[in-house]
Amino acid sequence: xxxxxxxxxxxxxxxxxxxxxxxxxxxxxxxxxxxxxxxxxxxxxxxxxxxxxxxxxxxxxxxxxxxxxxxxxxxxxxxxxxxxxxxxxxxxxxxxxxxxxxxxxxxxxxxxxxxxxxxxxxxxxxxxxxxxxxxxxxxxxxxxxxxxxxxxxxxxxxxxxxxxxxxxxxxxxxxxxxxxxxxxxxxxxxxxxxxxxxxxxxxxxxxxxxxxxxxxxxxxxxxxxxxxxxxxxxxxxxxxxxxxxxxxxxxxxx
Amino acid sequence: xxxxxxxxxxxxxxxxxxxxxxxxxxxxxxxxxxxxxxxxxxxxxxxxxxxxxxxxxxxxxxxxxxxxxxxxxxxxxxxxxxxxxxxxxxxxxxxxxxxxxxxxxxxxxxxxxxxxxxxxxxxxxxxxxxxxxxxxxxxxxxxxxxxxxxxxxxxxxxxxxxxxxxxxxxxxxxxxxxxxxxxxxxxxxxxxxxxxxxxxxxxxxxxxxxxxxxxxxxxxxxxxxxxxxxxxxxxxxxxxxxxxxxxxxxxxxxxxxxxxxxxxxxxxxxxxxxxxxxxxxxxxxxxxxxxxxxxxxxxxxxxxxxxxxxxxxxxxxxxxxxxxxxxxxxxxxxxxxxxxxxxxxxxxxxxxxxxxx
Numbered sequence: 001x002x003x004x005x006x007x008x009x010x011x012x013x014x015x016x017x018x019x020x021x022x023x024x025x026x027x028x029x030x031x032x033x034x035x036x037x038x039x040x041x042x043x044x045x046x047x048x049x050x051x052x053x054x055x056x057x058x059x060x061x062x063x064x065x066x067x068x069x070x071x072x073x074x075x076x077x078x079x080x081x082x083x084x085x086x087x088x089x090x091x092x093x094x095x096x097x098x099x100x101x102x103x104x105x106x107x108x109x110x111x112x113x114x115x116x117x118x119x120x121x122x123x124x125x126x127x128x129x130x131x132x133x134x135x136x137x138x139x140x141x142x143x144x145x146x147x148x149x150x151x152x153x154x155x156x157x158x159x160x161x162x163x164x165x166x167x168x169x170x171x172x173x174x175x176x177x178x179x180x181x182x183x184x185x186x187x188x189x190x191x192x193x194x195x196x197x198x199x200x201x202x203x204x205x206x207x208x209x210x211x212x213x214x215x216x217x218x219x220x221x222x223x224x225x226x227x228x229x230x231x232x233x234x235x236x237x238x239x240x241x242x243x244x245x246x247x248x249x250x251x252x253x254x
Numbered sequence: 255x256x257x258x259x260x261x262x263x264x265x266x267x268x269x270x271x272x273x274x275x276x277x278x279x280x281x282x283x284x285x286x287x288x289x290x291x292x293x294x295x296x297x298x299x300x301x302x303x304x305x306x307x308x309x310x311x312x313x314x315x316x317x318x319x320x321x322x323x324x325x326x327x328x329x330x331x332x333x334x335x336x337x338x339x340x341x342x343x344x345x346x347x348x349x350x351x352x353x354x355x356x357x358x359x360x361x362x363x364x365x366x367x368x369x370x371x372x373x374x375x376x377x378x379x380x381x382x383x384x385x386x387x388x389x390x391x392x393x394x395x396x397x398x399x400x401x402x403x404x405x406x407x408x409x410x411x412x413x414x415x416x417x418x419x420x421x422x423x424x425x426x427x428x429x430x431x432x433x434x435x436x437x438x439x440x441x442x443x444x445x446x447x448x449x450x451x452x453x454x455x456x457x458x459x460x461x462x463x464x465x466x467x468x469x470x471x472x473x474x475x476x477x478x479x480x481x482x483x484x485x486x487x488x489x490x491x492x493x494x495x496x497x498x499x500x501x502x503x504x505x506x507x508x509x510x511x512x513x514x515x516x517x518x519x520x521x522x523x524x525x526x527x528x529x530x531x532x533x534x535x536x537x538x539x540x541x542x543x544x545x546x547x548x549x550x551x552x553x554x555x556x557x558x559x560x561x562x563x564x565x566x567x568x569x570x571x572x573x574x575x576x577x578x579x580x581x582x583x584x585x586x587x588x589x590x591x592x593x594x595x596x597x598x599x600x601x602x603x604x605x606x607x608x609x610x611x
Binding site for chain 1: 380381382385386387388389390392393394396397400401408409410413436437438441442516517518519520
């Protein structure tokens with residue numbers, strides 16, 4: 001008889017141990033989905049590719065031919081400040097102005113959430129040690145988001161043409177490719193956004209829009225002038241500035 | 255009572271494990287009861303070696319994983335022409351480098367700009383390639399697979415070929431316990447093969463471990479010269495401090511190779527290359543990142559008389575009188591070479607586990 005009691009107790013533990021929604025009073029619901037829609041903008045207006053022109057604070061007029069960036073390591077913050085870490089191997093997303101701009105997350109524990117954390121780029125401490133993270137390589141490769149001489153990701157690929165105010169007829173290409181530089185320089189950035197409280201449950205799919213303001217790539221913590229430097233790739237001085245600026249470009253639209 | 259407790263514990267562990275096959279010696283290969291025995295391989299750090307840098311616990315080599323990695327290593331399907339496998343440039347009898355060309359050949363007879371490095375003791379290295387462009391062994395193969403002058407292929411295309419292959423889907427399932435050909439599994443299998451390539455049975459190793467070998471007077475003298483004049487960079491039992499240095503090689507205008515600067519973008523890294531391990535150095539000619547020196551005598555002559563100055567030249571090579579190089583007498587050179595030959599590990603280059611055929 002004692003064996004049965006022990007067994008029953010054990011089974012009870014078993015059922016609760018794997019459940020994240022076992023706080024008293026919580027209605028246990030099926031996991032739900034969350035779609036993060038990235039909306040690329042320039043100074044608050046939806047981005048348009050070339051030939052539409054924009055002007056940065058260095059008074060340089062530019063057009064955009066390509067804009068891609070990598071989002072990773074998504075964590076949702078609950079109202080009690082505990083965190084739900086989305087499975088790392090499924091949390092790498094390529095946001096492409098000319099392609100997919102949505103990160104579809106599924107199987108999220110039903111709960112009330114108030115914030116989101118994610119990485120800009122790929123965290124070198126997680127890559128490729130955690131299982132599955134190498135599976136992002138084919139997609140990144142097809143999108144041209146791998147360095148060609150180095151085994152690493154480009155976190156941002158931003159290309160276009162520009163003219164400066166003094167030479168309006170002199171059209172010059174620009175190119176910003178930012179990633180980590182081997183083990184020498186880590187340009188991965190973590191972004192935390194606060195949202196109005198929202199429910200995740202199995203009943204409906206939640207959608208949240210994250211604005212990415214391209215103007216901030218040039219002008220935020222640092223001001224970058226295309227006239228000063230129009231090709232930034234493996235650049236230990238300027239790449240960290242772009243990474244820092246880019247990490248400030250994300251905001252929530254509610 | 256105890257039995258019930260254990261039973262519950264088993265249930266508990268089983269129910270929370272996302273992938274019950276991880277680390278198991280026996281991995282189910284399908285939904286049915288068919289199982290394939292896949293024992294863990296014994297990865298042992300030689301007693302005279304430092305700790306492994308590769309995370310064996312994250313990707314423990316198994317018999318099936320190793321076999322899959324080996325098949326991939328020798329498979330030309332990883333290249334665009336179906337011919338140039340990893341093993342094309344990394345030949346076991348030369349400790350996994352090659353001899354016939356100064357720099358390495360790729361698909362369509364293309365010629366690279368650097369000399370293929372030997373492959374041994376990779377589980378103990380911090381970074382990979384001559385300039386440290388790969389910070390993990392698992393990602394290193396991306397470079398040769400995708401380089402136009404090497405295998406000129408895409409990872410996606412390799413995966414398509416492997417998925418369509420008659421054998422690979424089964425081999426992947428046997429190695430990893432479930433169906434699926436993926437990039438993660440391909441790179442991990444290659445790593446499982448490569449981390450097992452431990453070369454630690456040279457005369458030098460046996461001497462270091464106090465096993466029954468005797469150094470000749472020449473070898474002893476060479477070791478003393480080595481310790482005074484080489485070991486500040488070629489440090490420790492692997493003969494490398496794993497740093498990047500400019501050793502004063504004149505720039506070859508054909509390649510104009512900027513070395514580690516390509517990875518870091520730092521002008522202070524201009525013309526710096528990885529200090530190579532000297533294990534199996536006797537059989538891994540030609541020498542230097544571009545294979546410009548054919549013999550060990552050439553290498554030592556270069557170190558005494560061939561260096562040129564540049565802003566990043568390693569300070570250790572600057573003589574008080576303003577010239578550059580090491581001071582090694584002709585007699586010491588002979589002694590050094592005798593010592594360097596004690597680093598040859600014939601057991602490793604003849605080890606059937608790594609053999610292509």
